Amino acid sequence: MLNNRRKFIQQVALGAAGISLGNIHNAFSAKSYSRIIGANDRLNVALMGCGRRVSAYYDALKDKKNNVDLAYICDVMKKQREKVGRDLQGKVSGKATLVNDIHEVWNDQSVDAIFNATPDHWHAPGTWMAMQAGKHVYIEKPCSQNPREGELLVAFQKKYGKVVQMGNQQRSAKESQEIIAEIHNGAIGEVYKALAFYSNQRGEVPHEKKAPIPEGLDWELWQGPAPHREYTSETWDYNWHWYGWHWGTAETGNNATHELDVARWALQVTYPEHVEVEAAKRHFKNDGWTMYDTMEAKFRFPGNKIIEWDGKSRAGYQTYGSDRGTIIYGSEGSVFVNRQGYTLFDRLGKKIKDSKSSGTEAGNTLGGGGDMTDSHVANFFNVIRGTETKLNSPIEEGAISQMMCHYANISYRIGKSFQVNPTDGHILNKEGMKLWGREYEKGWEPKL
Numbered sequence: 001m002l003n004n005r006r007k008f009i010q011q012v013a014l015g016a017a018g019i020s021l022g023n024i025h026n027a028f029s030a031k032s033y034s035r036i037i038g039a040n041d042r043l044n045v046a047l048m049g050c051g052r053r054v055s056a057y058y059d060a061l062k063d064k065k066n067n068v069d070l071a072y073i074c075d076v077m078k079k080q081r082e083k084v085g086r087d088l089q090g091k092v093s094g095k096a097t098l099v100n101d102i103h104e105v106w107n108d109q110s111v112d113a114i115f116n117a118t119p120d121h122w123h124a125p126g127t128w129m130a131m132q133a134g135k136h137v138y139i140e141k142p143c144s145q146n147p148r149e150g151e152l153l154v155a156f157q158k159k160y161g162k163v164v165q166m167g168n169q170q171r172s173a174k175e176s177q178e179i180i181a182e183i184h185n186g187a188i189g190e191v192y193k194a195l196a197f198y199s200n201q202r203g204e205v206p207h208e209k210k211a212p213i214p215e216g217l218d219w220e221l222w223q224g225p226a227p228h229r230e231y232t233s234e235t236w237d238y239n240w241h242w243y244g245w246h247w248g249t250a251e252t253g254n255n256a257t258h259e260l261d262v263a264r265w266a267l268q269v270t271y272p273e274h275v276e277v278e279a280a281k282r283h284f285k286n287d288g289w290t291m292y293d294t295m296e297a298k299f300r301f302p303g304n305k306i307i308e309w310d311g312k313s314r315a316g317y318q319t320y321g322s323d324r325g326t327i328i329y330g331s332e333g334s335v336f337v338n339r340q341g342y343t344l345f346d347r348l349g350k351k352i353k354d355s356k357s358s359g360t361e362a363g364n365t366l367g368g369g370g371d372m373t374d375s376h377v378a379n380f381f382n383v384i385r386g387t388e389t390k391l392n393s394p395i396e397e398g399a400i401s402q403m404m405c406h407y408a409n410i411s412y413r414i415g416k417s418f419q420v421n422p423t424d425g426h427i428l429n430k431e432g433m434k435l436w437g438r439e440y441e442k443g444w445e446p447k448l
Helices: 002-020 054-062 078-088 102-107 120-132 147-160 174-184 219-223 250-267 371-385 395-414
Strands: 043-048 068-074 097-099 113-116 136-139 164-166 191-199 274-280 294-301 305-312 324-330 333-338 341-346 351-356
Touching: 043 054, 043 102, 043 371, 054 078, 054 371, 068 078, 068 102, 078 097, 097 102, 102 120, 113 120, 113 371, 120 136, 120 147, 136 371, 147 395, 164 371, 164 395, 174 250, 174 333, 174 341, 174 351, 191 250, 250 294, 250 305, 250 324, 250 333, 250 395, 274 395, 294 395
Parallel strands: 043 068, 043 113, 068 097, 113 136, 136 164, 191 305
Antiparallel strands: 191 324, 274 294, 294 305, 324 333, 333 341, 341 351
């Protein structure tokens, strides 16, 4: 399998090189990489990654209105792909093939779209390689492991013309859409600040240690684009989130993505001018968790607008009355909005109205899922078909919100606040810019 993977990488690299020279791209449009899809055509879709998040897609795949066939279930851990196969057997349309290697899926020209629910280090590379192979992509948050990958995703999308939706599903919540539109129309006057927050009760994490590769796990392919290492216990199954910056993006990349996106959406801002962070590991100080578990961040934007982040991974006290959400402040009032709906207050704090969702979208439950995800996936499908014209979270928007998480992580890592160029988002600090991108395993380097 490893030889097959290397062969595919070489093929993609050669193809990408040809495209960059104009040898292929001039002869074939982006649509030529896969079949042209009509409004009533069935979409052939594949699942890439069968961990905790994958079950969030089940209802959308089962929904006959979405008109999809499940063509592949792909995961590098045998027991995970087999579990998903059992979960969906007889419940979805299509005869899904279970595969270990995503390259088999990319090579199948009948596949229209891929759900990328892999670990963070796979998100951007897996998405741009899927686009190169002619696939549309629903990419889970965080869309990138570092700022450069966000830039690359936008560039790849523009080059190949594929539909790429980021999985910050609150953009598809009707209550959030409603109140953000009201805010933009002046419901709370001049908006000047948003506070985004998250509280969880994560427990103690084991220390990494060398161990045999678990049965059924393709460790080489799990590592994929990241520089390869020996296997360590507790790594592949979720705890990679907390074991340094080789794989993940810490809690800020893992969860702040959602609320910071809502804050930026409400304030109608792009890149900040200044970033400052206070963060540390404050719980279970001798366990295997190597990053901060508590963070406060402040982003200052042009026009004297501010977004603040209050993230607590292992302290469950709900400071703002909920486990997660966003508070938006304006000159004439304020709004509290989360996945359950919103409440609008006047300047004196009197409740004007609220709207509570009747849906089921999870808050801090691992994997999540619910009506927001269902709507977000349906929007993705409909834009592919052309029955809707606008993605709720196109990658060019998602990448900007994700950049805020990267800024906070970089500020923590260098131990300094810094200025940002609000035009292109680049950090005006040499130490910070050293963390703008990452090193890749040989043969996995992006070729645009």
